[in-house]
Each structure stands twice: as C-alpha cells, then as structure tokens.
C-alpha cells in the first residue's frame with residue numbers, strides 16, 4: 001500500500017468499534033461490537049460490565065477490521081483513538097490497546113474527542129465546508145456548536161442535565177415498552193419512535209417547552225421526563241394498571257414526548273441560528289446544519305429540523321444511521337482529518353492520557 005491508512009478505535013461508552021480509512025477518506029473496513037442488548041437487560045450501563053466487554057472484544061474487533069481490509073498493522077500510518085469524553089473505565093480499554101499497538105508497531109497516536117468526531121462524521125459522506133452549525137443529540141449528550149475547522153469548535157449551548165436519548169431510554173423502560181415483543185430488542189429511542197407513529201390522539205397529553213424563558217442555547221430534558229412520568233402514573237392509576245401491563249394510551253404519550261422533544265430541539269436550534277447571524281459566525285453562502293448522534297436517527301425529529309432549516313435558508317445533513325450512532329468509522333475519519341493537516345499527531349505515548357466525564 002502506498003496510501004496512508006488510518007485505523008480508528010472507539011470504546012468511550014458501550015460500543016467497541018474499529019475502522020480503517022484511506023487518505024481519500026474511503027472506508028476499507030469496519031467492525032462494531034455493541035453491548036446494547038446486555039445493557040437493555042440490566043436497565044442501563046454498568047461501567048464495570050462495559051469495561052469487561054470492551055476488554056473481551058477490543059482485540060477481536062481490531063483483528064477483524066484489519067483482516068477485512070486485507071492489510072496488516074505495518075501499512076497503518078497512525079492510530080486514532082477516543083480519549084474523551086466518556087466512561088473512564090471504557091475509555092481506558094481503547095487507550096490501553098491503542099498504546100499497545102502503537103508501541104509494538106511504532107506508530108503515532110492521534111487522540112480524538114468523541115463529540116468532535118460526531119460533529120465531523122458527516123463530512124465523510126457529504127461535501128460540507130467549514131464553518132457550519134452542528135446539533136449533536138445522543139443518549140448522554142445534547143449540544144449546539146459551530147464547527148470552525150477540524151480542531152476548532154465554538155460551543156453555543158448544551159444540556160444542563162441529560163441527553164434526549166437517555167430520557168427516551170428511561171421513559172421507555174418505565175412504560176414497559178420492552179414487554180411488547182416488537183420492541184424487545186430495540187433501544188428506547190427507537191421503540192418510542194415506532195410507538196409514536198401509531199398514535200391517534202397525542203394532544204390529550206400536555207407537555208412543557210423546556211427553558212422557554214431562557215434566551216440561550218442550552219437544553220434540559222429532566223423536567224420533560226418528569227412530566228411524561230407524571231402522565232404515565234396518572235393513567236396507570238386511572239386504569240388500575242399493575243405489574244407488566246402497559247397503559248392503553250402508550251402510543252399517544254410516546255408521540256407527545258417526541259413532539260415536545262422536537263419542539264425543544266427546534267426552539268434552541270433556531271436560537272443558535274439567530275446567534276450565528278448576529279455574530280457573523282456562519283457566512284450567508286455557507287448556512288449548513290449537521291445533525292448527528294444516535295437520536296439523529298429519529299425521522300420525526302429530523303423532519304421538524306428540516307422545516308426549520310427551510311425557513312432559515314440552511315441546508316441540513318445527517319450521516320447515515322450507522323454513522324450517527326457510536327462507531328469506529330467516525331474516529332478513523334477524524335484521525336484522517338487531523339492527519340491531512342498534521343494536527344495532534346503524538347509520538348511520545350507517555351503524554352496522552354484518558355479524560356473521562
């Protein structure tokens with residue numbers, strides 16, 4: 001191989017992901033081991049279990065990626081690895097393995113910020129020029145930022161409590177959606193999206209618009225979650241529901257929650273667009289919104305953001321679903337973006353360490 005190949009490794013949360021890209025940005029291979037089913041069974045991520053599963057799967061996942069790309073470690077020019085933010089125990093597994101490979105094969109490491117990787121991933125599939133606006137919505141995160149270039153991000157606002165995905169996961173669990181076979185193997189967010197599509201009367205549930213009085217770009221989902229749970233509790237008492245039964249209005253409540261979430265996301269994104277306009281952060285001929293993170297897979301949320309973008313003359317993009325959720329490809333891609341500009345290439349491995357959240 002005469003081309004520069006970058007290997008990317010992601011272990012920040014509950015997915016062990018690896019990928020190899022070439023210097024044209026083409027994906028040679030990828031491998032992903034998701035711990036989702038295990039954590040669904042436990043009702044959430046238990047950090048020790050996540051770490052143990054990463055330890056078990058990191059080597060097979062990397063080996064499989066190399067094998068599918070038909071290359072050996074010798075043809076890799078640099079190893080990109082997620083160093084923050086994430087679960088410290090999980091991050092450490094990927095870091096340790098990346099350092100082991102870097103020492104053994106004498107390769108530099110490119111440290112990657114997980115959220116920056118989410119923010120840049122769309123550039124792998126679309127021709128999106130800097131600077132652009134990004135909305136990152138996942139389980140643990142919700143933020144708006146201007147991506148100025150590969151290593152410069154201006155944070156406009158973020159969640160003051162949890163991400164929308166965490167709210168969906170917790171509410172779905174409390175609604176007992178998993179007791180319906182159709183939803184037993186999906187994450188909470190997907191279950192909520194499918195249930196919401198079957199709603200007939202979502203307006204029977206009134207939900208608040210979070211932070212409506214604040215003129216900033218921050219988010220909050222705790223109050224929304226509490227309001228949904230109060231409705232759920234009231235309906236359970238009304239129908240005298242016990243044990244593993246669901247309320248009959250479960251689809252309507254899911255739709256109401258999804259609509260309220262969209263309203264909130266649209267409201268804050270509109271604020272961000274106005275802020276960018278006032279402060280000349282994004283030129284008129286470059287108005288682009290990139291939506292990414294697991295929750296960006298939600299078609300209802302994406303369609304409401306699309307309407308907003310039409311109104312404000314923004315183009316909207318999102319990576320394909322597999323690239324929206326956590327994966328190794330976006331880490332390899334971010335590694336390549338840094339490699340091309342010779343940014344953050346670390347040869348002295350002792351200088352890098354993990355930084356959890």
Ligand code: KG4
Nearest residue numbers: 138139140165187189190294295298325326
């Ligand atoms: O980005 P991600 O894979 O992991 C992090 O949280 O970093 O996102 C996972 C989250 C989960 O909370 C999941 O419920 C949510 O994304 N999610 C969705 C959908 N698919 C995944 N939420 C709403 N609608 C979906 N279709």
Ligand code: ZN
Nearest residue numbers: 118138325326
């Ligand atoms: Zn993520």
